[in-house]
Amino acid sequence: MPFLSTAHRQVIEQITQSEQTPFFVYDLDGLLAHLKPLTEQSVVKLWYAVKANPLSKVIQTLDKAGFDFDVASSGELNQVLKQGVCSSRVLNTGPAKSKPQIQHFLSQGVRTFVAESHNQVHWLNQVASEQNVQLRVLLRVQLRWPDGEKNPLGGDSLTPFGLGTQQWQSLDINAFKALNFVGLHIFQWGNMLSTQKLTELWSQMVPPLLALADNLGFRLQVLDLGGGLGIPYQEGGIKLVWTQLLDSLASIKAASGVEELWMELGRFAVGEYGHYANPVVEQKQNYGEHQLIVAGGINHILRPAVTCQAFPCELLRTSTAAKRDYLIHGPLCTALDHLGRHELPQDINENDWLVFSQCGAYGFTESMPYFLCHELPAEYVIEHGEIQCIRPAVAANEYLR
Ligand SMILES: Cc1ncc(COP(=O)(O)O)c(C=O)c1O
Numbered sequence: 001m002p003f004l005s006t007a008h009r010q011v012i013e014q015i016t017q018s019e020q021t022p023f024f025v026y027d028l029d030g031l032l033a034h035l036k037p038l039t040e041q042s043v044v045k046l047w048y049a050v051k052a053n054p055l056s057k058v059i060q061t062l063d064k065a066g067f068d069f070d071v072a073s074s075g076e077l078n079q080v081l082k083q084g085v086c087s088s089r090v091l092n093t094g095p096a097k098s099k100p101q102i103q104h105f106l107s108q109g110v111r112t113f114v115a116e117s118h119n120q121v122h123w124l125n126q127v128a129s130e131q132n133v134q135l136r137v138l139l140r141v142q143l144r145w146p147d148g149e150k151n152p153l154g155g156d157s158l159t160p161f162g163l164g165t166q167q168w169q170s171l172d173i174n175a176f177k178a179l180n181f182v183g184l185h186i187f188q189w190g191n192m193l194s195t196q197k198l199t200e201l202w203s204q205m206v207p208p209l210l211a212l213a214d215n216l217g218f219r220l221q222v223l224d225l226g227g228g229l230g231i232p233y234q235e236g237g238i239k240l241v242w243t244q245l246l247d248s249l250a251s252i253k254a255a256s257g258v259e260e261l262w263m264e265l266g267r268f269a270v271g272e273y274g275h276y277a278n279p280v281v282e283q284k285q286n287y288g289e290h291q292l293i294v295a296g297g298i299n300h301i302l303r304p305a306v307t308c309q310a311f312p313c314e315l316l317r318t319s320t321a322a323k324r325d326y327l328i329h330g331p332l333c334t335a336l337d338h339l340g341r342h343e344l345p346q347d348i349n350e351n352d353w354l355v356f357s358q359c360g361a362y363g364f365t366e367s368m369p370y371f372l373c374h375e376l377p378a379e380y381v382i383e384h385g386e387i388q389c390i391r392p393a394v395a396a397n398e399y400l401r
Helices: 006-016 028-039 056-064 074-082 099-107 118-130 195-216 242-256 267-273 303-307
Strands: 023-027 044-049 068-071 090-092 112-115 135-140 179-185 222-224 260-265 274-286 289-294 313-315 323-329 338-345 353-356 378-383 386-391
Touching: 006 023, 006 274, 006 353, 006 386, 023 028, 023 267, 028 056, 028 267, 028 378, 044 242, 044 267, 056 068, 056 074, 056 267, 056 386, 068 074, 074 090, 074 099, 099 118, 112 118, 118 135, 118 179, 179 195, 195 242, 222 242, 242 260, 260 267, 267 274, 303 338, 313 338
Parallel strands: 023 378, 044 068, 044 260, 068 090, 090 112, 112 135, 135 179, 179 222, 222 260, 289 323
Antiparallel strands: 023 274, 274 289, 274 353, 313 353, 323 338, 378 386
């Protein structure tokens, strides 16, 4: 399957008739068809990690597919509730849960939390007691592996996500009358593309987690494995197969003896259903390289600067010209604004658009949109075969004060 289908190319061509600045487009019909089989099983309960893409229409599509919602801030919570989702279907993860944020979540009816520190446990208990409610709490655990690896979620590095098993040992769970400790949460690797590697990592997590629950004196009813399921960013890249993942998850569930296995999916849920269309500003030659300067860069799609991995890119127009290598640069005055090296037709010019694919997750809201005061990109969706603009481009004079 090509990253950019003929149907999507036609939709983007149509939008470029009226758009002059970069925009995202999300295929909600394709997204719904992809999501439905994910929830049609009884092995793992799925939450949508809203941080991957908090657009209203995307949340609504996840809701239709039967996902519940993992939020990490009051902003994400409010956006989910605004779509008509009941707060009983919300889980709160994230390392920065202040007391005011906890108060806000409880006042909105959220009752399920992943605690990432001793303070969070104390504050959850205190606010829940004040509001006379009971909460379900999972403790987030951070493990270390001997053959350590790193990635943006930390891998084997020290991160603020949860605590080591040693650090949790001193928690006296009986001291928190408003909290029911039901499980443990662990998530340290992102964008994994091997079921075997995932299975190995998950399997190694089970014994220390069971030991921790045992030491703390509660029965491990829920094991939350977070996210981490990857998507390919290169042509011909490996894709995870959901049925194989389910087999692996079923074995982890059996080995841990839990009643419920949970995951919060971001990238694997929505990543493949978004494109980012970007006008070419100019082509130039420099020190033997061909450079393309484009209108939008890491102000709209930051990920290449964080991971050094480009989003796949194609020319929107079909061209029979021979291809050459280009370095693609965004408009910001930092060398970090680099969207990768891509093979594209030689006849690209200032009237062209490039299309970046696999941009449905960790696109616009992960970026740095205000630097240099360019437009915020418009966001379009395709739903029931119709194109709809959900947010028009926003010019700097609308957001600068
Ligand atoms: C706690 C938590 N769960 C789930 C996710 C989603 O991860 P992914 O996009 O790899 O599915 C994240 C992403 O950072 C996260 O922080």
